Amino acid sequence: MAGEDGAVVVGVDGSEAATRALRWAARWAADREAPLHVVYAYGLVARYFATEAPVPPSVIESLLEEAQHIVDAAAREATELAPGLAVSARAVDEPPVPALTHRSRTAALVVLGASGLGGFTGMLAGSTAVAVAAHAHAPVVVVRCGEGRTEPPSTGPIVVGLDGSSLSERAVARAFEEARRRSAPLVAVHAWADVEDENLLRRARLFFMNTPEEEEVRARLDEQLAGWRAKYPEVSVERVLVRDRPRRQLLDRSTTAQLVVVGSRGRGGFTGMLLGSTSQALIHHAQCPVMVVRPSSGES
Known part of the structure; x- marks a missing residue:
């Protein structure tokens, strides 16, 4: 059942859009005294399974270190922004859409940036945001800023x-x-x-x-x-x-x-x-x- 543990799930990947989403999610969770679950679904298997050439262990180790660095940095930023907020952070070897959709079953809210590292300049919205919004079991917030802004608005109706x-x-x-x-x-x-x-x-x-x-x-x-x-x-x-x-x-x-x-x-x-x-x-x-x-x- 959606909302069972009342947590806010936010997807991160180290991108600027994901960091904005993290900050928005942290404020939303802190206002409701809800825990924040930070998830980086890096999908290592999905990215390399189709290739026939073996992936060198050094590459795998580097990617895992990068993934852990991303979630650790995200957790620190959320805690600094909202002291006292209960924050957990996980890097998981799963494709982003099924990973976030699965976690939405027990979430109060899923928060995503409008585009991620897989996007390109001028991209309207990332495929992950669209797919999760279509399949999630909980409400999904896609954090958009608008032209001329570096952060989403905090005033207005x-x-x-x-x-x-x-x-x-x-x-x-x-x-x-x-x-x-x-x-x-x-x-x-x-x-x-x-x-x-x-x-x-x-x-x-x-x-x-x-x-x-x-x-x-x-x-x-x-x-x-x-x-x-x-x-x-x-x-x-x-x-x-x-x-x-x-x-x-x-x-x-x-x-x-x-x-x-x-x-x-x-x-x-x-x-x-x-x-x-x-x-x-x-x-x-x-x-x-x-x-x-x-x-x-x-x-x-």
Whole structure:
């Protein structure tokens, strides 16, 4: 069951993006008095198993030393950043995606950088971040900074995407809790589009405004938020209701947010779909950290 030990799992690999993720994860864990598990899945066997030539022992020893150095340095940085934080660190000879996915079964949260050492300059998001967000059993945060920043933002609202699905309800729950802990306002965005053509979309927005359909959708949105507003009366909530592509609305709002929260797939997805177009777009392009909320066990 996800969250069984309440730990935060953060993947590191010595890259700058992973170090930012480590710092974000350490602060999140310290705020909740949760343990932090630092994992470097270097996948030595996976990297060299396909080669027929034997790997010299000196190379293996060097790689193992490097892996241990990376996790030790990460653990020290987390402890320095959050004194008193319970930190464990392991370098494991496993490919990153299955290693992190397996550990997500008992984690409260999995945190990753947007790209790792395997990425390249200008890369949107690493394959590990995308794959873990698609397969993890716990929520996954991909730590993005945005243009012109060296660290992710720590101010601004929490933005959550809603579409009426059970998964978006789980995202709303997470978003309200994040807003409460950070004393931040919450922006609840309900956006949908029946067409992709930009001209048709502009006309659809025009005809939607101040219509019975808009009032009906607004009433459903208010109903979805009512229970959470009662549970978290201290959280200031702004509702955004618009006929537009959800990914565009959420990406635009990520420029001033400190966190965007979405379900791994939305109402427009199909059964068995692992990651929707909106969550993928945010992982690749958002200007702040993105929390991707996964379905519960047995939820399709």
